[in-house]
Amino acid sequence: MAGSGRLLSLLAHLALILGVVVMVLPVYLAFIASTHSGGDFLSGRVGLLPGSLFLENYRTALFTGSSTQGFPPVGPMLLNSFIMAMAIALGKIAISLLSAFAVCYFRFPLRQTAFWLIFITLMLPVEVRILPTFQVVADLSLLNSYGGLTLPLIASATATFLFRQVFMTIPDELTEAALIDGAGPLRFFWHVLLPLSRTNIAALFVILFIYGWNQYLWPLLVTTDTRYYTIVMGIQRLAAAAVEADPVWHLVMATAILAMLPPILVIALMQNLFVRGLTETEK
Amino acid sequence: MQAKRVTFPRSLTPYLLLAPQLAITLVFFIWPAGQAVVSSLFAEDAFGLSRAFVGLANFAALLRDPTYLNAFQVTAVFSASVTVLAMVLALGLALAADRIGKRAGPYRVLLVWPYAVAPAVAGILWWFMFNPTIGILARALDAIGISWNHFLNGEQALTMVILAAAWKQVSYNFLFFLAGLQAIPASLMEAAALDGAGPVRRFRFVVWPLLAPTSFFLLVVNLTYAFFDTFGIIHATTGGGPGQATTILVYKVFRDGFGGLDLGGSAAQSVVLLAIVIALTAVQFRHIERRVQY
Structure with a gap:
């Protein structure tokens, strides 16, 4: 029994290592490729060890791009991605907190309708x-703008549901206290609900970013x-x-590494x- | 859907609070989706000059279109392979990690990060490894006598995008399977072991039934992923080719909508996809209700 247990554990380690x-191999190879020169690929000199052009290739990819192949530097693209990711994450969190607050802490006509409208977005992915949707964004002249990149994506049923669940676990005594003390809903939201949902907000932020x-x-x-x-x-x-043309794999792979680094x-x-x-x- | 027992007095506040979310939902979600449903029922010329109601003729035309039926078939093979591959590998790794218990921490760290890699980037990584002239996998295959060229061979192209899509999804499934396994009470496993059940029987009769809800949840999530989120993998690498070998439904909607000029047909394709999402979401929610009950 003990012997077979040890054997199983050994197998488990082997499976995990494999x-x-x-998991790592594709990224490792991309990194290796990003440190060689373009010519090395054709002559088959790119193996499993890094080359010597790490700094040079990443500098080229980030700041100069390659005008002969007609691709722009990726530095500004990184900035755009960052702006887009932040705007989407913060935007989704903000509007979902407000809507969850509204449907949990108020009774009003059309409450159920509002909830269903938000729920439906779950079933309507961009695809x-x-x-x-493209038509709407074009009509609002939002093409080629940060607004166009982010606004259509920041409605979120998932985030609204999550915050609703969080709010439902917060004791009613806190609301009663706020009512007795004469604190308005916005004050209650800001000073009680937000601090209590801090961890949930942070966890959701990671996923949404x-x-x-x-x-x-x-x-x-x-x-x-x-x-x-x-x-x-x-x-x-x-x-x-x-x-298409010249071997620019080193720049493509440097870009791939740069593209996955921030979320990783x-x-x-x-x-x-x-x-x-x-x-x-x-x- | 209930509200809290204690609520704030009636006022305009809740409407103002809901306004941003509802405005975005109506303008960018519900209105366009309605448009898609409406235009799927009309035949429109490419310049939008004339429009005629044709009922379900656009859908009938889709069902007669061999390229559309082919896209359906490719999607079925693609999603089934991605789902099975990603789930089986993840389950294997989760069982292994569960087996070594606390010391599995470092492995978890090293296994979960591919979740953060964008599908398009994952596609590019595998595309590079399979590049027929310089890719390491293509050269390895060549060495054992398999000539690899996904630019010409449709089956190889499909295999490549399946591997890339599954590679990215394993980490997600792994986390959920591991959480499911760790939730199984140790006493159950000990009891089964005392009764003389070996590892295989313990898995078959204790672990697997208790893991069923997790597996079902992951099945739906993985299918949704393979249907919709893999657009980037296809678009960034094979472009749906060679021929139509890797044209999945989502990719076809995109290409026909922006490249082709058949607006009604493209809208009909959107509506079919819509039906698929609604079905998947409904299954997912019914399942969650069931899970909440016990």
Whole structure:
């Protein structure tokens, strides 16, 4: 029994190590590729060890781009991605906190209707309403703007439900105290509810930041001006160039690394909030 | 849906609080979705000059369109493979991590981060490894006599996007399976072990039934992921090709809507997708209600 137990544990370690290798390998190879010169790929000199052009390649990708292949530097794209991710995460949290507060702490006509309208957005991902949504954004002249990139994505049923659940667990005595003390609803919201939901807000922020950063289809539709490219959608233009003509794989892979670094850092640094946010939002 | 027992007195405040969320919902969600449903019932010329009500003719045309039926088939193979692959691998890793208990912490850290990688970027990584001239996997396959070229071979292209999509999803499933396994009381496992059940029987008769709700939840989430969130993987790498080999439904809606000129047909495709999301969401919610009951 003990012997077979030890064997099983050994197998478990082996399986996990294998799993980690499979997870890490694609990223490791991308990193290796990003440290070689473009010519090295064709001559087959890119193996499993890093080259010597780490700083040079990343400087080129970030600040100069490659004018011959017609792709812009990715530094500004990183900034756009950051603005988009922050605006989406904070926007979703703000409007969902307010709506959850409204449906929990007030009774008013059409309350049920409002709740259902918010619920329906769960069933309408961008992918199923691509053309008409594009039309609306074009009519509002929001193409090529930060508003166009973020506004259509910040309605959130999931976040509203989550905050509703959190509010439902907050004791009614607190509300009674506020009513007796003559504190208005906004004062109560700001001084009681917000501090009590701090951890939930932080956990949700981690998930929503990643969600916003990784948007692809929407930026692809609403940006034609390179000044508004985000890095995740911009990388596809670079990759197309890599297939077409000169070997620019080193720059494509440097861009890929830069595109995944911020959200991975967020997960790595906020591991516990991340797990909490994931399990809270997805049920 | 209930409110709190104690509420604030009636005023205009709740309407103002709801205004931003509802404005965005109506303008960017409900209105466009309504538009999609309406235009799916009309035939419109490409310049929007004339429009005629055609009932369900656009849907009938879709069902006769071989490229659409092909996209359905590709989507079925793609989603089923991604879901099975991502779930089986994740379950295996979660069982292993659960087996070594507390010392599995570092493995968890090293396994969960791919969740943060955008689908499009995941696609690019695998695309690079499979590049027929310089990719390490393509060269390895070449060495054992398999000639790899996803630019020409449709099955290979589909295999590549399936691997990329599953790779990204394993971490998510792993976290949920591990949480499910850790929620199983140790006393149950000990009792089964005392009764002489080996690891395989313990898994079959204790772990698997208790894990069923988690597995079902993940099944729905993974299908939704494979249907909708994998657009970036396809668009950034194969572009739906070669031929139509990797054109999934979401990709086809996009290409027909922006490239083609058949607005009614594209709207009909959107409505079909809408029906699929509604079905998946309904299943998910019924399941949650059931779970809440016990």
